[in-house]
Amino acid sequence: MKQQNNRIDVLHRRYVASLRKEKRYVRFYQLLIFVAFFALWEAASHYRWVDPLLFSSPSAIWALFIKKLADGSLLVHSSVTLFETVLGFVLGTLLGTCLATLLWWFPRFSKIADPYLVILNAMPKVALGPILIVALGPSFSSIIAMGTVISVIITTIVVYTSFREVDPNYLKVLQTFGASRFQCFKEAVLPASFPTIISTLKVNVGLSWVGVIVGEFLVSKQGLGYMIIYGFQVFQFTLVLLSLLIIAFLATVMYQIVAFIEKKLIKNR
Amino acid sequence: MMSFLVVHRISHTYFTEKTAITALDNVSLSIEKGEFVSFLGPSGCGKTTLLSIIASLIQPTEGTVMLEGEKIHSIHPSVGYMLQQDYLFPWKTIQENLFLGLKIMGIDTAERRKNALSLLERIGLQGTEHYYPQQLSGGMRQRAALVRTLATDPKILLLDEPFSALDYQTKLKLEELVWQTLKDYGKTALLVTHDIGEAIAMSDRIFLFSAKPGRLVRTFLVPGELRQLSPLDARKHPLFSELFQFLWKELDSLETAK
Ligand SMILES: Nc1ncnc2c1ncn2[C@@H]1O[C@H](COP(=O)(O)OP(=O)(O)O)[C@@H](O)[C@H]1O
Numbered sequence A: 001m002k003q004q005n006n007r008i009d010v011l012h013r014r015y016v017a018s019l020r021k022e023k024r025y026v027r028f029y030q031l032l033i034f035v036a037f038f039a040l041w042e043a044a045s046h047y048r049w050v051d052p053l054l055f056s057s058p059s060a061i062w063a064l065f066i067k068k069l070a071d072g073s074l075l076v077h078s079s080v081t082l083f084e085t086v087l088g089f090v091l092g093t094l095l096g097t098c099l100a101t102l103l104w105w106f107p108r109f110s111k112i113a114d115p116y117l118v119i120l121n122a123m124p125k126v127a128l129g130p131i132l133i134v135a136l137g138p139s140f141s142s143i144i145a146m147g148t149v150i151s152v153i154i155t156t157i158v159v160y161t162s163f164r165e166v167d168p169n170y171l172k173v174l175q176t177f178g179a180s181r182f183q184c185f186k187e188a189v190l191p192a193s194f195p196t197i198i199s200t201l202k203v204n205v206g207l208s209w210v211g212v213i214v215g216e217f218l219v220s221k222q223g224l225g226y227m228i229i230y231g232f233q234v235f236q237f238t239l240v241l242l243s244l245l246i247i248a249f250l251a252t253v254m255y256q257i258v259a260f261i262e263k264k265l266i267k268n269r
Numbered sequence B: 001m002m003s004f005l006v007v008h009r010i011s012h013t014y015f016t017e018k019t020a021i022t023a024l025d026n027v028s029l030s031i032e033k034g035e036f037v038s039f040l041g042p043s044g045c046g047k048t049t050l051l052s053i054i055a056s057l058i059q060p061t062e063g064t065v066m067l068e069g070e071k072i073h074s075i076h077p078s079v080g081y082m083l084q085q086d087y088l089f090p091w092k093t094i095q096e097n098l099f100l101g102l103k104i105m106g107i108d109t110a111e112r113r114k115n116a117l118s119l120l121e122r123i124g125l126q127g128t129e130h131y132y133p134q135q136l137s138g139g140m141r142q143r144a145a146l147v148r149t150l151a152t153d154p155k156i157l158l159l160d161e162p163f164s165a166l167d168y169q170t171k172l173k174l175e176e177l178v179w180q181t182l183k184d185y186g187k188t189a190l191l192v193t194h195d196i197g198e199a200i201a202m203s204d205r206i207f208l209f210s211a212k213p214g215r216l217v218r219t220f221l222v223p224g225e226l227r228q229l230s231p232l233d234a235r236k237h238p239l240f241s242e243l244f245q246f247l248w249k250e251l252d253s254l255e256t257a258k
């Protein structure tokens, strides 16, 4: 018996070790690709395999990064964009969920609204940019509006669909206790749809970045989107690429935060 | 003196764009206080529909339901309903699930909570209060669902094939437990089943239904000897198999009559 247990212990340890080995292997190659990419870029630019004016180089970007960090302008632009994106993303998700609630609450309204939702969803929302800027003024409010508009319709559709797909037997249980429509919503429909709402959060992170960057292109006052447009206009592609890398970094961090929240919130399903 | 529950000339038709399905045709029956009755019949004969009508979850096309001499029009706190599957809310702990009915009805007092928890203990689920439903087995979950239904202290319990999703052994044990619990608390119960043995073992009276359209064909009184016995003991009694054969033939003749 004891021997048997020992044997299983050994096998288990061996299994865990193999898992770890696999993980290290994957990490190693991920890191290798990262390093190789930047090294190759640097070399390509240095030996003029590509036009350094257009593609810049990691060292030039790094130097610019340090410089902009020192004079404080990078922090301002990044935080402006981040603020607009987070707000646009939160507003888009909240508004979309509220609209979905309205559709669920008034089934007839949802039938009437259906074709319009399809049209609004199909329309490229960034095309609304100029109108928003004229309506709300060329300030951060119109940029936030862009970040919101771009995600609100798809959120509405996805969340409403999940509201409707809640197993009617849960509602039946509540109805046998005499639950009101509000109680049905609060106790069954909303909690059952939490996983869907969280997963739309993930999609909306990406969408809001698109909306906000395009908004900053148009308004052209501040932010990482402005930095891209400015760099493009004065033909300073190092600046463009620096902004791009920062956007990629921030968007990834935001996505990871949402993924973390998702894991915390829906651990019991 | 009027019976505890009276179902009077109930008919129900489901309408869709293309069809009109008559699920129940002119069903009348009455149930006394403290009685345990079963609705037995093939699937599709309208048992669930009738239960939903008694619980006021749907309004019948025709007919009335009376509880203690009063017509019921809307969901009634004296009627408890238990579904085929447990439908415990997976995001709530067992305890939160148990208190759900109390919360919805606005009768969430410390005393009722205490009663619900002691009922949970009585039914053999002590220590599971803070578990989530998916941590329990199917039989345990169905037991928890029973406690959730009983927590609001209904006078009559409607059970819609509550054991049909369980394996045979669990089912026998649960029949025993539910029967004993309902007897102890003096509840009136109405069990829907398509299992002849279950109907005989558990009930005092059996209503036999035929399908398409759903009609009440006959009513059987289970002999006194069997009624006294708990479901497991009843299954061992010689009268049990006799009645089983008899009901089997009845059900069979209903099907071949088509
Ligand atoms: N919501 C519904 N819409 C249309 N037809 C239904 C609906 N519910 C049940 N039926 C029909 O009514 C009949 C009786 O159903 P049901 O009461 O569920 O029977 P049972 O519970 O005895 O199996 C069946 O023929 C079924 O197809």
Ligand SMILES: [Mg+2]
Residues within 6 Å of the ligand: B047, B048, B049
């Ligand atoms: Mg049924």
